[in-house]
Amino acid sequence: MGAVELLSSVLPAPVVAVACVSDDDAGPLHPSEEPAVERAVESRRAEFTTGRSCARSALASLGAPVAAVPVGEKRAPVWPDGVVGSITHTRGFRGAAVAWRSVVRSVGIDAEAHDALxxxxxxxxxxxxxxxxxxxxxxxxxxxxxxxxxxxxxxxVYKTWFPLTGRWLGFEEAELEPSPDGTFLARLLVQGPVVDGAVVSSFSGRWAVEGGILVTAIALPAR
Structure with missing residues (x-):
């Protein structure tokens, strides 16, 4: 299973995922993206640049404007109007996922090296x-x-929560129940956001492991 297939395996069909395992083919940053890494070490700059390249490729595949994805409040990516998305990078993996907001209200992805904390x-x-x-x-x-x-x-969970609320969510504010079947449930221990007229009290997600990389993802569908 390749990087794109691994990330896509934990996301529903309306979400477009792009991923890669190296920084060799990353395109240049947009001027509005540069300030986020202007003082960063080379390794941080490389992973950031590749993450943004993945994001632009995902936007193109979605049919959305291939725009800059600058860093906004609390370092969250700023997506084009009408688009939701998430970016992740870890050792040996960079990825992005995007969807139309009319179909998916928020999406959060994360990749980690598959080893103990x-x-x-x-x-x-x-x-x-x-x-x-x-x-x-x-x-x-x-x-x-x-x-x-x-x-x-x-x-x-946090990457899904923040675009809906604009607020911080601590690790202790969500109770996680992972399952061996590749799913997990995250119950919010604080007041959840109102989405499409209903309070969101939990998030359901999926996880997968392949080639030493662990990925997790949540996509909150429109009601």
Whole structure:
């Protein structure tokens, strides 16, 4: 399974995904994107540039204007009018996903190296009940880095939440329940946003692992 196929596997059909595994073919940044990395080290600049190249390719495939995707509030990407999207990058993987807002209200993706979290990180990003659930999953399916999956899924939760609210969401404000079947449920522990006239109290997502890369994604459909 290639990078695009891996990312597409966790997203519904209305969402267009583009991904790559190197920075070799990244195009130049738009002037409005430059300020985000003007003082960055070369590795950070490379991953940012490739992420924006993936985003422009995804916009083109969607049929949307291939515009700049500058960094906005709280470092969230700023998409063309009528488009929702998300960008991710980690060691050996860069990707972007976009959709029409009329079909998908918000999308969040995250990619991580598929290995255990550094010591102490899990305690900082999870509750006692979440850790108990991960222990059960690890006993049944030790081949999956469940702690990394929880971290990644919460990143996808935040990326989905922020465009709907414009507010921060802490790791402790969503309770995650991953499942071995490639899905996860994130219950919001704070007041959720009103979308299409209804309060959103949880997000459903998908996850997959291939070639040492773990990806998670959420796409909130229009009602």
């Amino acid at each position: 550094p010591d102490g990180v899990l305690d900082a990003v999870s509750s006692e009940s979440e850790r108990a659930g991960l222990a059960r999953l690890s006993a049944a399916s030790p081949e999956v880095s469940w702690d990394r999956l929880l971290f990644s899924a919460k990143e996808s």
